[in-house]
Amino acid sequence: MSVAIKISHAVKKYGNNTVIPDLSLDIREGEFFTLLGPSGCGKTTLLRMIAGFNSIEGGDFYFNEKRINDVEPNKRNIGMVFQNYAIFPHLTVRQNVGFGLKNRKCSKEEMESRTDEYLKLMQIEEYKDRLPERLSGGQQQRVALARALVIHPDVLLMDEPLSNLDAKLRVEMRSAIKDIQNQVGITTVYVTHDQEEAMAVSDRIAVFNHGVIQQIGTPQQLYQRPKNLFTATFIGRTNIVEGTLTVGENGTGSLVLARTCGADITGLKGLGKGTYPVKVSVRPEEFVIHESGKAGAVEAVVESSIFLGLNTHYNVRLATGERVDIIQESTIDHIIKPQTKISLTVKQEKINILSEDGSRNYLVGVEDDEE
Known part of the structure; x- marks a missing residue:
């Protein structure tokens, strides 16, 4: 259910503009790995390359030993949580969570069992018959996370998932996300520009600037022994x-x-x-x-x-x-x-x-x- 991710000499270009010049990275199986950097630094671009949503102009991407460069996004077995939740407004919470299982032609019994499991895990089972318009932002994000995990993906990708929430909800949700990731044990790649959020949830962090990794380490390593001036000033005060x-x-x-x-x-x-x-x-x-x-x-x-x-x-x-x-x-x-x-x-x-x-x-x- 979980894989290691290896990226070797990745290159991403948009016309004559090189967003990621030459990036190599190893993400361990089951870890919570965060791509952290200012807006426009290339972190979301890299996440979308892992997902298969962006083309790859150079380098190789692997899930364990399998090269995935040419594998279609729907065949990479990934779960994705977006900044804007992207849940279906006309479906109930239960229908939203079970949507991916329905697409995978799971049996009715399996759909009900797994949907109930993740409704309970996300603590949203009491809202199962509600439409999204009747949910708070935090509840909607829990629905999006349940929908991503219920399909048992090999990798969970999260792109600025808390940026639309207020400050108090952000703190509550980042704790919930970390707790759930620990329970499920899935390899998670998380994108944020919020260094406090990154330090709160991550096993390791890659600090980005202009498509180049400045340093990789645990939150403690990055805070106490930054590798350069950029990391020193970006992580903490x-x-x-x-x-x-x-x-x-x-x-x-x-x-x-x-x-x-x-x-x-x-x-x-x-x-x-x-x-x-x-x-x-x-x-x-x-x-x-x-x-x-x-x-x-x-x-x-x-x-x-x-x-x-x-x-x-x-x-x-x-x-x-x-x-x-x-x-x-x-x-x-x-x-x-x-x-x-x-x-x-x-x-x-x-x-x-x-x-x-x-x-x-x-x-x-x-x-x-x-x-």
Whole structure:
């Protein structure tokens, strides 16, 4: 019921415009794999190539060992969930869910049994006799998901399935989708531009930009050790601060951040002895605020503070003129007021040191997860 997907040197062109220049990718059997990137980066195009809806100008696509380039979409045994649900307005919930089974000429008994199974799994059995117009957006999306899964596809493809829902429903539905995928164990390829959504549901994520995969990894790998500047800034929030890295003969480095903040760095790769201009990615929660001053820290001024319950967000201007966002755990009775002078250090084991052009991360352990 589930397959591994292998894509080797895929190319997609529209006339003279190359959308995907040369893409290779392995998706493991049974995993929840997300294609994440900004609008127009090629992620939906790749999904449609897997589905057979788009032509393939180069490369090979495999389900397990079977090459599927020339296999018609209706013979690839895929389930598809679209952004706009695409359920039939004139059919009841039960009829919508069973539609694919009817097309496959299943017996009446099997149709009823499998339809009931997925109505129950999606928690929509109480709506089975309703028309879609009487359902909420979340309920309609559950119908679309049940219809995709009831045919027992080898692969489930989902294209921005939650983008039409409000914020609360999105959170509820992404949890439901992940729970159901875990129960069914089907290989799932999910497309979204929402990085929080991707991190919440995915086993692994491929970060896309301009038809090129920037990095593949678990949500934790991408957040903690981004491979380049694009991934660092696209996954979660981060501050990019100019710095200088001096590497000694033993391969360890001394980092100077914003002219004054020093940090000793170990675990560097690809750098010989010398001094290098670098970009330093510091997540908002990786700054440490010192209100009484600290030797060797960055001098700064709080420009604004926003209390958000669990955390307080500060917008801070460094002595260099650079502005950074800082998130600190809220305390019961204290918020630093605007125009307060502070000093900053960083949690040096958590920051990421990028090349001046942002193309690579100099820390050991920053690799695609391809094992």
